[in-house]
Amino acid sequence: MNWTIRVDWPSCLARGLCAELLPERIHLDEWGYPVINGEVTTDVLRHAKAAANACPHRALRLLKAT
């Protein structure tokens, strides 16, 4: 059961917490915005949830992969 990471771009203010907490899937581009690399598998699910919970603007969401 995989999850996809979706960014609510108008809300994202490049704070960078998501990349700190989920470096396995998220790194920051040259302007500080998250680049998502792949789906969330069970091995990183805990960190992905922490990343979504840590975003100061609730701009990161985990959605069930279809």
Next chain:
Amino acid sequence: MNLPSIDLSGPLLWFANRGTGIVLLVLYTLVVVLGILSAAGRGPSRFIPRFVTQGLHRNLALLATVLLAAHVATAVIDTYVDIRWFDAFLPVGGLYRPFYLGMGALSLDLLLAVGVTSALRSRISERVWRRIHWLAYPSWAVAVIHSLGIGTDIGSPWGRWTVLACVGAVLAAVAGRAVTRRVQVVRS
């Protein structure tokens, strides 16, 4: 069986109340300062990871909530002064130093709004959460006023220095944030 008895009018509860009070003042000051620091910064962080600052902000706030419950409980249970349980929530009508007690109650009420919305953050809109979260500032300021007049410790030098340090820390953090914000706007 003989249970150890607590003299409900003795000094133990009074000390506990004062102790938690001082610690709460410092704790909440830390929480506010960490909150201000959490709101700053874009892109990769230079010194401490942002999730650490944010985590400290959230966890110290939780710790403070527990201590606040103890602070209120010790005040109510203590029979030496007449503080009833609803005096902790109602800013008026107190019997013991009513103005400063009321300030404490007001601070707690504002804090309740902040705390409840944060606990239910996933269920409310981001805009609503953010607007209510700003109440943390007046809550802290009113708590400082509460501490200035509710007790006797403020008379002592260390009491005064503690309050001064707390107020100074928050003012410095606010000023620092105002400056960096302007710099950010200019740079973008």
Next chain:
Amino acid sequence: MSRIEAAPALADDGTARRSLIRRSVPRTVRTDPPAQVVANPGPVLLSGVLDGPSLAAHRDRFGPMPRLDLDSVLATVGAGAVVGRGGAGFPFARKLAAAAAGKRRAVVVVNLAEGEPASAKDTALALLAPHQILDGAEVVAHALHTTDVHIVTPADRPAVGDAIAAALAERASSTGRGRSRRGLPQWRVRAAAPSFVSGQARAVLELLAGRPGLPVTAWQPEAMSGLDGRPTLLSNAETWAQVAAVLRLGAQGYAALGTAAEPGTTLLTLPHRRDRDTAVVVEAAYGTPWADVLGTDVDRPVLLGGFHGTWAGAGALAHVTVSRDELRARGLALGAGVVLPLRLGQCPVAMTGEIVDYLAGQSARRCGPCLNGLPALADEVRRLALGDTSASWTRIGTVVGLVDKRGACAHPDGTARLVRSLLTTFDDEVILHLSGRCSR
């Protein structure tokens, strides 16, 4: 994933030479809507242009509007394979089914906010055959048991708003006597801001909700949850006209033109041969050879699909027909039907540079990657266009990858598509420019 595999090898002359072809990129691309629109008579949508836009002329030619239930409408638009004409080409039947399946009462939205400056097909319909659009919206609203119909017009083309207002007034007065007003749509007209992104679906819904008309993230398709969380059937103006046509003619009648896989016709906008301020709108059946549409221009490079479109190299369309499937197989797309042949002496790199510059300025500035990335991309493409040897294929590819699909709307995606297409179709021109030269 970027289709650019690796940068081509450049001759290394060892010096940091910064030769420029020219001082600045000339302004040759029009970024305002055309001052005039000419529409040639066509087989279906444009069959009545010579009769005038009045309701009376419309009813004379096309008869009364059909009153159909949802199942009939679904069956007919499904059999007629009606797809959206706003650029994405989404099957209308699927959208309609989704909106009908919602628990709450649906909302119908006619998107007439033609944000693409070079496009004039919706403008032409509004000025010359508005009742085609209104018929389509009215029939579907009736089938969905809703009376909420919104029309969004472009603020920078006031003639469109006037034409729609006049057409609605005609319809209102024609129902004044005798006929019951129940079940008739409550038309609401709103002008969108004059910007490129204002015609984007979510931007339109934001405008209708009373907020600034800028894109927001959509967590569900608007057909499921749109305005006020209600199922919202938002489609391009021409799509509504095509829906009216297929419901009038029946799926079989509609399929008399076009191909088996793509029945019917589509509107295209072309530049006027002599007058730079005029756009020409033609109606072409699917399957029409591009050679018939473009004449001798078919041997020239063509920018297909407008500013978010793709470049067809010189002669690439010579043996291709107007067909979404055929174009897709060649890495091209019809988009919203804007066709811009490259003029003699015009450089495709310079033209792309101008367009990307315009698109960067049209960012809603809401999403970081678009707000930062499009101006960075414009910088890189401008450098390329000027023949500045500090321009880099890899760098362009990197920035393209950083803007694509990283925004609330498709504005950065479309810009990325245009630049990728330049690098693919005109790789030889790009290599020339990278060494400071230009073939034009």
